[in-house]
Amino acid sequence: MSDDTGAAPIAHPDAAGVLSIDAMGGDHGPDAIVAGLALAVKTNPAMRFIVHGDEAVLSAAIARRPGLADHCTVRHAPDVVAMTDKPSQVMRTGKNTSMWSAVDAVHSGEATVCVSCGNTGALMGVSMVCLRKLPGINRPAIAILWPSRNPSGFNVMLDVGADIRADPDDLIQYALMGMSYARNGLGIDRPRVGLLNVGTEENKGRSELREAHDRIEMLAADNGFEFVGFVEGGDIPGDRVDVIVTDGFTGNVALKTGEGTALFVRDMLGEAFRATPLSKMAALLAMSSLKRLSKRIDPRRVNGGVFLGLNGTVVKSHGSADETGVAAAVGLAWNLSKSGFSDRLRARVAAATATLGDTE
Amino acid sequence: MSDDTGAAPIAHPDAAGVLSIDAMGGDHGPDAIVAGLALAVKTNPAMRFIVHGDEAVLSAAIARRPGLADHCTVRHAPDVVAMTDKPSQVMRTGKNTSMWSAVDAVHSGEATVCVSCGNTGALMGVSMVCLRKLPGINRPAIAILWPSRNPSGFNVMLDVGADIRADPDDLIQYALMGMSYARNGLGIDRPRVGLLNVGTEENKGRSELREAHDRIEMLAADNGFEFVGFVEGGDIPGDRVDVIVTDGFTGNVALKTGEGTALFVRDMLGEAFRATPLSKMAALLAMSSLKRLSKRIDPRRVNGGVFLGLNGTVVKSHGSADETGVAAAVGLAWNLSKSGFSDRLRARVAAATATLGDTE
Numbered sequence: 055m056s057d058d059t060g061a062a063p064i065a066h067p068d069a070a071g072v073l074s075i076d077a078m079g080g081d082h083g084p085d086a087i088v089a090g091l092a093l094a095v096k097t098n099p100a101m102r103f104i105v106h107g108d109e110a111v112l113s114a115a116i117a118r119r120p121g122l123a124d125h126c127t128v129r130h131a132p133d134v135v136a137m138t139d140k141p142s143q144v145m146r147t148g149k150n151t152s153m154w155s156a157v158d159a160v161h162s163g164e165a166t167v168c169v170s171c172g173n174t175g176a177l178m179g180v181s182m183v184c185l186r187k188l189p190g191i192n193r194p195a196i197a198i199l200w201p202s203r204n205p206s207g208f209n210v211m212l213d214v215g216a217d218i219r220a221d222p223d224d225l226i227q228y229a230l231m232g233m234s235y236a237r238n239g240l241g242i243d244r245p246r247v248g249l250l251n252v253g254t255e256e257n258k259g260r261s262e263l264r265e266a267h268d269r270i271e272m273l274a275a276d277n278g279f280e281f282v283g284f285v286e287g288g289d290i291p292g293d294r295v296d297v298i299v300t301d302g303f304t305g306n307v308a309l310k311t312g313e314g315t316a317l318f319v320r321d322m323l324g325e326a327f328r329a330t331p332l333s334k335m336a337a338l339l340a341m342s343s344l345k346r347l348s349k350r351i352d353p354r355r356v357n358g359g360v361f362l363g364l365n366g367t368v369v370k371s372h373g374s375a376d377e378t379g380v381a382a383a384v385g386l387a388w389n390l391s392k393s394g395f396s397d398r399l400r401a402r403v404a405a406a407t408a409t410l411g412d413t414e
Numbered sequence: 415m416s417d418d419t420g421a422a423p424i425a426h427p428d429a430a431g432v433l434s435i436d437a438m439g440g441d442h443g444p445d446a447i448v449a450g451l452a453l454a455v456k457t458n459p460a461m462r463f464i465v466h467g468d469e470a471v472l473s474a475a476i477a478r479r480p481g482l483a484d485h486c487t488v489r490h491a492p493d494v495v496a497m498t499d500k501p502s503q504v505m506r507t508g509k510n511t512s513m514w515s516a517v518d519a520v521h522s523g524e525a526t527v528c529v530s531c532g533n534t535g536a537l538m539g540v541s542m543v544c545l546r547k548l549p550g551i552n553r554p555a556i557a558i559l560w561p562s563r564n565p566s567g568f569n570v571m572l573d574v575g576a577d578i579r580a581d582p583d584d585l586i587q588y589a590l591m592g593m594s595y596a597r598n599g600l601g602i603d604r605p606r607v608g609l610l611n612v613g614t615e616e617n618k619g620r621s622e623l624r625e626a627h628d629r630i631e632m633l634a635a636d637n638g639f640e641f642v643g644f645v646e647g648g649d650i651p652g653d654r655v656d657v658i659v660t661d662g663f664t665g666n667v668a669l670k671t672g673e674g675t676a677l678f679v680r681d682m683l684g685e686a687f688r689a690t691p692l693s694k695m696a697a698l699l700a701m702s703s704l705k706r707l708s709k710r711i712d713p714r715r716v717n718g719g720v721f722l723g724l725n726g727t728v729v730k731s732h733g734s735a736d737e738t739g740v741a742a743a744v745g746l747a748w749n750l751s752k753s754g755f756s757d758r759l760r761a762r763v764a765a766a767t768a769t770l771g772d773t774e
Binding site for chain 1: 561562563575578612619620646649650651652660662663666667668670671672673674675676680681682683685686687690692693695696697698699702704706707
């Protein structure tokens with residue numbers, strides 16, 4: 055992975071390699087999350103966790119996984135954020151929740167990256183309150199990895215739902231943050247960045263998109279990325295681009311449409327294989343190849359939306375994540391922690407904000 | 415199919431069963447389009463066409479298909495709209511194009527529905543100039559059929575790109591037009607209509623969506639449809655809803671994301687089957703089942719965006735449509751022609767516009 059800005063990480067030195075885990079969020083309860091930690095540690099034995107939630111429940115769950123206790127510090131938090139809780143309510147009264155405690159450990163410098171399977175709106179709200187926005191960032195964004203035809207296997211798309219609006223300034227910041235994420239998270243030296251639109255001609259789309267187009271283009275050379283201009287929905291799983299920039303409304307619809315379509319095709323494929331005795335036999339023969347395919351497009355493997363634009367990094371795992379999904383989110387958090395991503399992103403945004411000031 | 419409004423069709427009586435075909439648009443040239451007509455006639459021998467374009471070329475192409483000449487009247491048009499032509503330019507100077515001639519035959523009442531594979535923007539522009547918007551309609555929309563888990567096999571989504579903006583009035587009109595299309599095109603008596611958003615809670619999303627939500631809800635009972643409220647991207651290929659209403663920017667991104675994802679999964683599946691000798695054998699065994707799947711999700715089978723909100727119906731086929739795709743678009747045009755869709759839609763919009771006037 056290339057150095058993003060040359061800035062030295064400035065996090066608390068003891069925090070290196072420590073992840074902060076909200077163990078009470080998620081549809082499958084703390085057991086699935088602890089199982090995910092055990093799975094993640096097998097791949098990266100250097101991982102250390104601060105695990106937030108009901109101490110008795112968590113200690114017992116951790117004790118059932120041989121060796122896992124050596125990697126964990128449990129921090130008691132009596133309350134839990136429910137999936138139906140309103141973000142505004144959690145932001146006012148959620149200080150005793152496992153979610154708040156988990157984000158706060160990044161704020162205090164005890165951990166580098168926080169992982170939670172909880173309520174997205176509440177997690178973004180708590181993250182905004184605890185970590186605050188980076189100087190120069192108006193709207194933080196949620197970035198996801200999308201299975202694609204690219205050699206890395208993925209594209210980055212943002213925002214997928216932190217905010218339903220984005221003005222040209224926001225889209226420019228998304229381009230810079232997404233580019234930094236692609237560089238540090240996917241190891242792409244010179245990411246290709248595209249702006250999502252309904253056509254690729256420069257005169258297409260809403261006026262805020264045309265303005266963002268021209269201003270991102272001006273930033274590309276100085277910030278070490280290539281701007282490919284407007285891209286379309288079909289490019290999201292394609293190989294023309296590494297980073298797709300859009301507002302959170304459009305990004306969220308695209309994400310859910312893509313997931314829904316992939317699931318639909320997968321279910322239709324299952325039906326096709328169950329249709330006749332011959333096709334059932336074929337399914338057996340092709341089992342290992344189909345498993346590879348299934349793995350390639352399995353949303354659990356790319357589990358983890360990353361909140362960008364805050365003083366600290368938060369990974370949002372799917373609420374429905376099982377141990378494989380949790381391990382994927384934890385693995386992503388680990389990679390971002392190791393690369394010093396939070397500090398690199400901070401420096402990148404600061405440098406670009408200065409440049410933007412110059413050009414305006 | 416149920417009667418939509420009880421209004422009698424008012425089109426030119428000789429036009430019944432006559433489709434107007436722009437035979438010069440499309441990436442594969444007039445031969446592919448004429449081949450598509452020949453294919454469509456096999457299913458519906460009552461079809462009659464007015465075929466617009468270069469008379470010498472078209473007469474020769476038609477003569478090569480045994481029996482097809484009996485179904486066709488060729489109308490000479492010397493010019494062709496190119497895929498790269500600007501809509502505004504075509505609207506000013508395109509009177510001698512095959513596209514203009516084809517749309518004009520609907521305006522003059524010689525044909526009921528027009529089909530073109532040409533440039534979408536130009537086709538919408540020419541359609542607006544020739545046919546004019548229906549009274550009460552501010553922004554016409556493009557509606558498409560989307561493969562879904564519903565018994566009919568499809569959902570209707572609109573707008574997918576006629577306009578990049580939609581205010582609450584437009585979204586309400588889209589709901590009514592989409593509902594009428596689902597009733598006449600898919601034969602669904604009481605379509606379920608949903609409004610695309612980033613969550614299903616009533617307090618979610620942009621203010622114009624919340625306003626449209628409440629106003630569509632008020633119209634549902636009197637207009638014979640069910641309003642399911644907000645739906646998400648994952649519902650587009652789902653079975654919760656028959657008609658998905660959204661603005662043309664979001665709809666276009668969703669459409670292309672869905673197509674791109676389906677294509678990506680299909681290609682990965684092909685790779686999986688080519689991976690090992692065993693999986694190659696499996697592919698042979700499962701051939702017929704996979705072909706059925708492939709047909710179910712083949713975009714060519716649902717080829718045809720329908721322009722709604724004009725005085726007459728225009729079907730836009732994919733530019734890259736081959737004969738199968740052209741035949742599908744022509745088949746769709748035929749069904750809409752037979753159901754008297756243009757007149758039913760006109761009456762539906764007129765009745766609802768009167769109701770809207772009452773409730774405002």
